[in-house]
Amino acid sequence: MLLCSPFPVLSxxxxxxxxxxxxxxxxxxxxxxxxxxxxxxxxxxxxxLYLQVMWAYLEQQSFPLSPEAYELKLEELVGTLNGxxxxxxxxxxxxxxxxxxxxxxxxxxPLELPPERASEFLI
Numbered sequence: 001m002l003l004c005s006p007f008p009v010l011s012x013x014x015x016x017x018x019x020x021x022x023x024x025x026x027x028x029x030x031x032x033x034x035x036x037x038x039x040x041x042x043x044x045x046x047x048x049l050y051l052q053v054m055w056a057y058l059e060q061q062s063f064p065l066s067p068e069a070y071e072l073k074l075e076e077l078v079g080t081l082n083g084x085x086x087x088x089x090x091x092x093x094x095x096x097x098x099x100x101x102x103x104x105x106x107x108x109x110p111l112e113l114p115p116e117r118a119s120e121f122l123i
Contacts, residue, residue: 021087023074029094037070038101039063040077043108051081051090053107085114 030037030053037058043050056063058070065073081090093109101107 018085018088020082021078021090023071023078025091026074026078026094029091033094034100036101039065039070040074041106042077042080049084049111049113050108051086051093051111052109053094053101055101055103055105057101084111086111 026040027037039054039056039058041052041054043052058065058067063070081087089112090109097107099107
């Protein structure tokens with residue numbers, strides 16, 4: 001019986017393994033920081049990819065998504081962020097930014113993509 005794997009554990013980062021984001025963690029950060037579950041979007045502008053925190057939030061009566069649709073959208077977004085290798089950037093920015101979502105003005109994080117991933121997502 002083999003108790004430990006003969007294969008090395010591969011990490012995605014040079015100094016420490018990157019912990020993937022989860023949708024539950026993302027919701028927790030949003031609610032802790034701003035007491036609301038804001039809409040998040042990825043956009044491409046001028047050859048850069050940005051994560052935007054929009055001004056609309058799930059708890060608003062006029063929010064266009066159901067809780068289930070929001071959760072599915074968030075799961076897809078988290079999968080993309082993890083695939084891009086930017087989970088730690090997003091986590092760090094959301095927990096430390098002094099900015100706050102405001103009506104009509106999205107907050108934006110320019111994502112620093114690893115070179116091998118940038119070519120896959122940016123045209």
